[in-house]
Amino acid sequence: MQSAVSTVAESIQFLSENFPEFLQLLQEHLLLVIISEITAIAIAVPLGVLAVRHERLKSPILSIGNVAQTVPPLAIIALMFPVLGLGFLPSFVALFIYALLPVLVNTITGLEDVEESTINAAKGMGMTPYERLTKIRFPLALPVIFAGIRTSMVINVGTAYLAFFIGGGGLGVWVISGINLFNMPQVLAGAVTGALLAITLDIGLAVIESRIGTASPDSSQVAA
């Protein structure tokens, strides 16, 4: 217990002494996570829409997504090395692949779970399939899609630590070199900040989600 307390104290000291380096690593970490996440969303959401609109595409899209998620993150990271070498690009691609599925699955589930009666009502009012998608299905599916993005983001922050192995930088640098040097304060400083980052991003997204949730009925009223 004594040692745990002193480790915490030392890690705070370590963090303050190496603050510029910390900011540098945090920036690398965030950049990797955010760019890969945004790319994943940009691909997964349209792909989900496509899967819902074309029943034949759904099963292959979902199976590929499922396999991509089941393959261990370290395996994807490691495989990027022979293909793309070291550095930012292979790390980004690996994280992007890994971030894809939760968003994809939730997009499909969200769009499909809209009640049949709601869709029928929209049909009855004369909405086109496109209007039903943009005005009914998508707004109703948004909370589910957002939940997928949150899950994906939290996983992404954790996976990004592994990017260090293929030269992606980020907070993994402190943690892994800390393990190598048996420098526990450094490991703790790198780990806790990452966990806090994950939680912060999760809460941040939750806040945005609730904003959107309350905003959408208003905007639809304006539209009507």
Add this chain to the structure above:
Amino acid sequence: MIEFENVTKVYPDGTKAIEEVSFTVEEGTTTVLVGPSGCGKTTSMKLVNRLEEPTEGTVYVDGVDNMAQDRIDLRRNIGYVIQEIGLFDHMTVGENIATVPELREWEQSRIDERVDELLELMDLPGNYRDQYPRELSGGQQQRIGVARALAADPDILLMDEPFGALDPITRDNLQDEFLEIQDRINTTILFVTHSIDEALKMGDQIAIFDVGEIVQYDTPTEILQNPKNEFVENFIGDNRTFKQLAITTVEEVMEPREERPPGDGDVISAATDGGDDYAIPADASLQVALTKLLGSEDPTLPVVRDGRVVGTVSERHVRSYFGPTEES
């Protein structure tokens, strides 16, 4: 037998569900609790098997205060059918029916026998045993619900809007079937519904609830003929006469035929002359009788039971039964 003695139920949030309610359900009879939603009828029923417990007063089940009985034993001795049916989807039909016998640890052979018996009673084919509830229609599911409630041969059966979720035709069929079953089993039944028509059809006695209290407790006929106050009158609605026609049998209004020594030739011929269409069964409703009388050229028709003419009925008999004060 079920007895309510000055029972009051107040929920923790202060809502008074029922106040000072007293009534008795005699052994082997059916009492229907009927009233608008929120009147306390379902709460009253739940007080019997202690899904709710009284704040004041006593509920006697077979003469014993049910609060003095073990709650779990009490429930296992009382059949329970609910509107949502509540079949256990992960168990087969047979397993569902066997629930209470299993809980009471009957021998397997006895359970099997009982399940067969009940499938037959409910008019369900034997191969249903191994099917799952989700494969069946709503009407069939509720037949199983009733079979499950009757499985351990309870003395008391509670039915909470049992046919409420079914379509009108299925509901009507199940009501008729259940009336037949009721004749075959000697079970004390408490039945909750919000439909006065169902109450009139199913009940030996009817308790009409207004917010938290019973405003009239009587036989169906009595309620139709002498509604106690405006609330009851409104609740019964229009067409009182018509409703009464549906629940009164021909036997009650006919002119009985004098007893004659058996083997008298003309008794048999009267019944058979006109065929089935001509004679009216003694247990038919006045609705049926009137329909036949209106469609017949004879002003008087014979009433038969078991192939023997037991009386005659004409429009006059029907009219006189309702008395001169009949509203138009």
Add this chain to the structure above:
Amino acid sequence: MGLIHFVLGLTVGSAYVEFIRENFTQLIARLAEHILITAQTVLIAVPIAVSLGILITYNDQAATAVLWLAGIAMTIPSLAAFGLLVPFLGIGSAPVIFTLVLYSQLPVIRNTYVGLTGVEEATKNAGRGLGMTRRQRLQRLQIPMALPIILAGVRNAVVIVVGVTAVGAYIGAGGLGEFIFEGIRQGDTVMIVVATVVVSVLALVVDYGIATVEQLLRLRNGEQIEQRVSTQVIRRAVQ
């Protein structure tokens, strides 16, 4: 350069065959280690998580708190957790299993809780009215109905465990991760590809296997579902 090497390796498939032949015993040994760590984790984690999942159905506040904590545990990076546990548990599989048990909690607790509380009110009411005790309702209604959902949580957890175990090789836990790290260190594409393929296939097989059991449970519960090929084969074999 790397890309060329990779493509070259693929076209000259013999390099892979050769690697597998030369390192076959070691590959099997690493695979066995990997499976052992996974199995140990599951054996410890699942009973804890299922018990917690059952317990929190009794208290909403406890449910919120436990699920929140399990969620927080998931945000700790695996490598960091390993590193922090090494001073206490030494290097090897102990800190890895400890971390993995923590990671497995959220999916299993959550699915147990959702499965048990998701049982319809009408079903529970019927059980109560027929004279089942709370324990009997749990045993006879809620747990059997929730079982496929709980298993789906276990499946989720096991896939995570197989994946993170690979990272555990970094602190000397063994398993297929050894080849991956060694491959990265030596720049040996063949080694990396073979090891990642084996570990991925392991994850996929476990995933598929548990999913099949899950389907069999659903069918036993009388649910109507689209069946996988494996499910159909097993059902035909049993009948």
